[in-house]
Amino acid sequence: MNTLLYTFHFYLFGLIAIASAVAFVTRKSPVAAALWLVNTMFCLSALYVMLDAQFIGAVQVLVYAGAIMVVFLFVVMLLNLGQASDVSDIRGLGGRLTAGLVGLAMLAELVALSRIRFPQLTQAVSDQTNVxxxxxxxxxxxxxxxxxxxxxxxxxxxxxxxxxxxxxxxxx
Amino acid sequence: MIAEALFFSAVLFTIGVVGVLTRRNAIIIFMCVELMLNAVNLSFIALSRLHGSANGQVFVLFVMTIAAAEAAVGLAIIISIFRHHKSVDLRNINLLKG
Missing domain, CATH: 1.20.5 (Single alpha-helices involved in coiled-coils or other helix-helix interfaces)
Incomplete structure (x- = not known):
């Protein structure tokens, strides 16, 4: 396995997923937000395949990107909410401060998490023919x-x- | 790769939490909850790969099923709320506010 290529694609899909998620929470229109979330789910499916969970990757595309997000878009269309509302639906200063504090606390946990040394990887559960x-x-x-x-x-x-x-x- | 996958998972979860706390559109809040469930699924897959066992993948299947059920019930509640208030903005839904 070409390790450098694998690492490059792993970071690529992960960063695209995070960028799509950021675009998702900042869009005003519900339709645009749903489509960015679908993009995040496709990238997560690619990450699942790279982590030797090929079946879960396929199910992710079928169930999440295919079924659940279609139901969300269907409800948005049914209730005629496709246009972004005139007043911003982002909360005011208090909500933003709370969200920022919670985000900072969780980022601190991230830093603590990234210091853990993980043991060497064991053999993958599935080979390429038996998924x-x-x-x-x-x-x-x-x-x-x-x-x-x-x-x-x-x-x-x-x-x-x-x-x-x-x-x-x-x-x- | 496991540490990176857990890092991506935690970042996605944080984005979902911040979305729930800052948005007021009920449908977008529901989608943020789906994003958090996806982040947890990613860490399930990564840790299942770390331990070389498929039990984590089985749990991801269960989480996806429960997420589908939750989306169905939640969207039905949103449709029902929309019939009453003609809006899905959470500012209008303050019956329990003290």
Missing amino acids: VNPVSAPLFHQYLLPFEVTSVVLLVAVVGAVVLAKRGPNVS
Whole structure:
């Protein structure tokens, strides 16, 4: 493996992801913000593939960039919020100060985190030809009960979303 | 690569927190929450790679499922709020404010 090329692309995708995230939180229009967030998710998918999680990378593109963000954009279009509002929706001085302090505290934790020395990498869980099996084997043996409970959670969420979004008979 | 991945993850999480604290549009706040979930997923994948085990990737699948459920319910709540207030600006939603 060409280590220099790998490192270069790792930093490239990571920096694009962070730059897209910054663009995402600073856009006024919800549509532009959603599209920048999709860009962040594509870069994260590339990082997953570089960290030997190829299946999760594919699922990231399909589920997050494909399904969840389409639902967000659909709601933005449905509620006709595509235009940025005239008044800025960024909070005033108090909100900005709080956000800045929280951001500084978390950045300090980052610096502490970056001083940790990590041990040498072990062998990757998946080789290039056997990608899904290392994920699916624990999913259907060790974590079978949480997997089934997750399906119940999805059912409850679907029913709840329909009930919440439906117009009631006596509510205008 | 693990330290860099955790660094990117923490930066993305911080950006998500700052977005939640500064924005007032409810849909954008929801998208910031999705960004934070993505940042946590990145650190799950990185630590799963560090330990050479696929259990972290299984948890990422669970997090994605819960995120999808949360997006469905949350957007339904936003649609319902929009019917009442004709706006998704959080300044108009102050029923619980003391």
